[in-house]
Amino acid sequence: MPKGKEENAAPKTSGAVDKRSLLNPHQVGALLTWIAARPRTGHRLTAFFATLYYASLRPEEAVALRVEDAVLPETGWGELRIHTAEPEVGSHWTDDGDVHETRHLKGCAFGDTRTVPLHPDLVRSLRSPIERGQLKPGDLLFPGEKGDLLAGSVYRRIWAKARKAVLSDHEFNSPVGKRVYDLRHTA
Template identity: 60%
Template sequence: MLQAAGTKLDGNPVAASTARRTKRALNVLIEHAIKKKVLKENPLPKGKGAAAASKTSSAVDKRSLLNKEQAAKLLGWVHARPRGGPRLHTFFATMYYAGARPEEVVALDVGDVRLPDADADDQWGELLLHTAHPEVGRQWTNTGEVREQRGLKGRAADDTRTVPCRPALTRILRAHIEKEGLKPGDLLMQGEKGGDLAGSVIRRAWRRARKEVLTPYEFGSPLGRRVYDLRHTCLTNWLNAGVPAATVAEWAGNSVPVLLATYARCIDGQLDDLKQRIEGEGELPDPAAAGV
């Protein structure tokens, strides 16, 4: 049973995190069976004799992050697509500039986009996140739709989160709303026939963009391999720009410990200053110079 739960259909082992999650689910199932007197004891191995699961890291792989030039080329290729390109470009740009999760961007309502007047000097706006539409499969929703409406991850059902909308994103969103003729109450990101933007369409466009834009070496590397890497890139850029971790965590919808554990390896740009601080503290006198 454990071997089947830890193996994919192609025979390869599942990820270590999936194996641990599956074992926890099996343990709950077996304990329920014991309570119902179907089983007498739990056969799953425990203690020191149990097989140790492979260790996993929650830290972001620095190789997956995009630099500005790479992101510009990828999003530029998406925008030039003849079928739904500008719409998908708006989706990817919102992830890159605002660091929102894919299911949060899909759930954005036009009324959740607070943009300044077009002639305002300050073009910073706000995005109000309060709903997520994750993909869970038609067989698992009450409506028969692929996506399900939920609250924000890790928050109360009616909680909200405000994210700053930088001028570059303000221009993109304003142009998108005007071109699509959207009004408050309409979904900001819609599929070709209305409704939620399909995850399969998003992933297919991103894979094609990587294949067309990146070099063969880059395409085979972790660089931007997942759409989610746009969010990772955004949060890393905020941290490297000197935005306090508590503020980034609030914008991203994470706790500070989770944020630091996830992005600690990706923070750079401050090493020279840190070296100077370290060198200036606790420096012992040179014995040769002191004549000792």
């Protein structure tokens, strides 16, 4: 390889998950319990984080979910029908100045849908914010406080506070659960 080419090449990245970032079930339970105790938004955000962990969703998939995308029977298993994502790309990178951009599912063909089974416990967890917020089929499953898309800054901030409150100093200073996305990796 000619001199200089190597210097300008993009750094190689690993596709492997850093096992140091994975949470154990006790840690996840304690974090969800702490978040659930938050007065205004705890019930919604607990269901959001539980969906990332138990259904292995990406945050941008979960914020895009509508009530009609969830099949939540009174008893038994349910399912989520994932068909779109709303990643935060920044308002200066979108045509309409919006912070989020609607995209198809990562690694899937345009228009593909992914069906995710839901354990009965998660079904009950998801029914609660729908009933509490009196959400309709076209409404976001995890709305922000004003009914719009749940902002990444909001869920990242509460996640950081929960980690600080729940984890030991050693765990907090380690990579364990440092990013919200680590819930998906843990799943």
